[in-house]
Amino acid sequence: MPPASPILCISNAKHYRTHITDSGVSVYAFLRRLVFGTPFPTSRVKHERLSPLLGYPVFGADPISSSAYATEEILLTLMAAGSLALSLCLPITIGIVLVLVTVIISYRQTIYAYPGGGGAYTVAKENLGTTCGLVAAASLLVDYVLTCAVSVSAGVAAIISAFPTLSTHRVGLCVLFIIIINLINLRGVRESGMTFALPTYLYVGSLTTLIAVGLWKHLVLGIPPPDLSHPVTATHALTLWLILRAFSGGCVAMTGTEAVSNGVPMFKPPESKKAAKTLGWMGATLTFFFLGLSILAHMYHVVPVPDGDETVVSQIARGTFGTSWFYFLIQVTTAALLIMAANTAYSAFPLLSSILARDGVLPRQLSHLGDRLVFSNGIVILGILSIILVVIFGGSTHALIPLYAVGVFISFTLSQGGMVRRMALQKKKGWLFGCLLSGIGCCATGVVSVVIAATKFSHGAWIVVVVIPLTVYSFWRIKEHYVELARTLRLEEHSPRVAAHHTVVVLVPNLHRGILAALDYARSIGTDVRALHIETEPERTENLIKGWEKWAEEIPLVILESPYRSIVGPVLDYLEEAKHERDGEHFTVVIPEFVPKDWWEHILHNQMGLLLKLSLLFRRDMVVTNVRYYTME
């Protein structure tokens, strides 16, 4: 049945689906299906639309969860200047909240301006040019990896605070959680609001209760707050630098705020309005938690534990409720939400990578949907990078934090800068006020970026400062490669032609029926057919020549002595030479290959064919052909 029409389209989904597992890879396919589930057809791609009630947990898990470690970061830095310095925590928190409010107001504008989704990459690229867009993209990619690493580490810290015996397994637990999140995401749990709703609302509920009860008991009922203080010797003077560092540390509270602006189209219509409402609620929650926890920490004189065996939230919860069931509920919901927040990175990183891959600045494979309609390659890369980070930094949230936030703030700055330029150019109604809002946000976050990068440079931020430009450089190199490739391969001057001459070299280890079949094949495709034999055992050559004269006399046999019994070297040399005899014409190397009946028979045969194939894998201008022979059944 030669195809009837030139272009033939066969559509039989069922048929090919069953055959995927039948093609000799069935054990692998079975295991794969067991772990990842059956593949989804492309037609199942669809978008779930979210109400604010579900959008709040989906996008809020990441920013809200940062309240679990933001206060602690401030306290840990201030502690260097002794216990008295800890009282500066509250004013610093207020400062950060002010920046947060500016950013949220500015982002509401972005949401209205980009109802199709306005991530920092899109906004910066469209308004400030490709380079700014790529810088924003690189910052975000770095930051997503850190979101995963930091959130999992903090989640594990919450678990360890409640169950201190687990503290020896810190890194192991982190890696385990990352692997579990990875597997779940490879299975393609779509970002269903329900999955996020339970832990988010539980955390919001229990933390609201904690802060409300704490404030009520001590401020309204006047019960004296527990004193958790213990003396800390100052190792450092209380300089402005230290205060700025504490401020930088607290800024992690704001990470994740940009997520909503990315996901506007995921909301029910009117999308922008619902998204903006969600962002508002998220900001309010975060502000309340961050401030509330800092106030309670101030009242209880909480001193953070540097080696991370008990978190500040855990101390506050214990101080308010004792080691009761409610304390454990807070710890467990905190851990659950933090791990949920890591999951946010798993939707953001692969999506951004796929957009970048489609724009040709990342490897194309990142834009391919996997079996379960998720960007599997991106997920795996994110998992590996996070595991590396967690292992290097021993699963310590405090050690990872200096790397965090720099990226977010760079993307904040670029995104808001883009908005200022956009509004200034479009000059829509109220643009001046809008410009002012976004401008303030841009400046504030810009200053904070510099402060974070400077104060935390030696604590790890330098890594990010190095990695972001390197990433942008890679983007350019990759782009260059694809552009060059497309240029070379473009279809302009091609005219079909059948070469006049076709040299075929058949590699001949010895002489038997399989070799003769290969010679027949070679004769049928080429005009100049030669056989090449590398002589490693001279005593066998005479036999070969005798057989050759009888069976294949008409084909020239080239025998190369190889006194060192090497095969690959002489073959490559001969081919190189022979190819240059007629440059530009077809040149084919035929490698006869034995296909055994049973797997174990492989070890009975030289793997020379395979080795030669590998050596020729990247030779240019040479066609490599494998002609198989096998024993009859």
Added chain:
Amino acid sequence: MPPASPILCISNAKHYRTHITDSGVSVYAFLRRLVFGTPFPTSRVKHERLSPLLGYPVFGADPISSSAYATEEILLTLMAAGSLALSLCLPITIGIVLVLVTVIISYRQTIYAYPGGGGAYTVAKENLGTTCGLVAAASLLVDYVLTCAVSVSAGVAAIISAFPTLSTHRVGLCVLFIIIINLINLRGVRESGMTFALPTYLYVGSLTTLIAVGLWKHLVLGIPPPDLSHPVTATHALTLWLILRAFSGGCVAMTGTEAVSNGVPMFKPPESKKAAKTLGWMGATLTFFFLGLSILAHMYHVVPVPDGDETVVSQIARGTFGTSWFYFLIQVTTAALLIMAANTAYSAFPLLSSILARDGVLPRQLSHLGDRLVFSNGIVILGILSIILVVIFGGSTHALIPLYAVGVFISFTLSQGGMVRRMALQKKKGWLFGCLLSGIGCCATGVVSVVIAATKFSHGAWIVVVVIPLTVYSFWRIKEHYVELARTLRLEEHSPRVAAHHTVVVLVPNLHRGILAALDYARSIGTDVRALHIETEPERTENLIKGWEKWAEEIPLVILESPYRSIVGPVLDYLEEAKHERDGEHFTVVIPEFVPKDWWEHILHNQMGLLLKLSLLFRRDMVVTNVRYYTME
């Protein structure tokens, strides 16, 4: 330059030697050369001829070194019946020495009968049939592995006796020594007598001194011998079974005795006479050491240390000389000789494997000479197997011994049985006496084989009893495979033909210049050319069809929907179907491949071509062709 004459022989050794390292594998080649040295040309194969003075250390290292642990094995078994039972060591030793003398006398006959080398495999195969030959070969292979494992373990035990702090690194030291011996052998240190001479003669000298001084002091001078005894509680009655087990343990003394008969052609002429002389001296030395050490152990009331922290030889040496420099000399030479003995296995195992491979009962690769003219594959396999044994048995000589000796005694029995049959058939002068000698040897070793296998069955000998038949079975299966293959591939009814029809399927992921080149190639070789596209992103199909109509209209394009975005499955299915359209005709699959300029560009491209190639690797009746495209320089 098309070759002038049909058969062309190019001999330019220098040329190809330099090119071996230039072919893109230079770092690997450099490291290889650093570790293993520059390759040797085949012409350097030659045989060193040995005088008895050098033959004695070369072949004697293995049997003589077994005196270092044979007495200890007897004592360790007897100890189960309490300290009094230890006095049975001496009579058991005398019993074993009697068997040894019989075997040596019998083997002298083999040496004269087979001046070309009469290993157990050769003798048994020629006189008792192939099966007996293969059983002997399997027994010897198993035994060579054990020679390596046991000798290294015993050598390490000697070191640990002198330097007890090393005892925690027992297994590590064993593995290290095996790896070193492996590397040295891969480098191809030819069995030069000089290498063996020093440690062997040092050991012989120091052990002779030890025994002579010990006997002189206590028997002639009448100095009361040191009493090293300490009470041992009997856990076992002194049964005949226990005595037989002790006897079996002591029989390890005889391992290695067969080596000389293998290597007769290595002696200077008259070969047989010199070899027989060497064997005689070896036997005498071994008898003297074994008896001498057993007598001293008896006089000193030596009690062996079960966990192996001090060897019996070490106790005797300490008892005679105290912890003096001479004591350390004995320990060090013992260790050196034992490790030398392990090296014996490295010449015997690869040589026997290569003979078996040439006879078609082992994979052919085992008969190939490596870069340095040694059978590299055999060396590596021996190393790996020994390491596995040493690790499993924790480097304990005593735990390994039950596995040892069974194989040797089976090969002794078969070899001597073969000699009896040979002499009985040839009926040369004095054949009756010869038959009697070999017959006694055959019966003695046969009985000992059964005793060893029975008494040590549950202590590990069962492993060998299982492994030897399995090995023989594998021999048969491998032989079957090669015979069948040769039958299928024999050149009898072949007539050259050029197929009338040639279907070529070109896999087409998209359309560009590289694909058009592949289509050109396909057109130049085939009569029915088709292109196959697997549709994973339906939105791109229209573009492809448009381009196709413009650039490659004359070639039918088959488009298969793949709703699950799998590529390999649909491709394999289509090929299978298309192949059946015209069975028996040429069928070629063309896979266009991109060859990048730089290595890093690989990650920017789908490895789909490679994956397809792997999936098609063992498909029969299908020629797989890779057409490359690349960016212009």
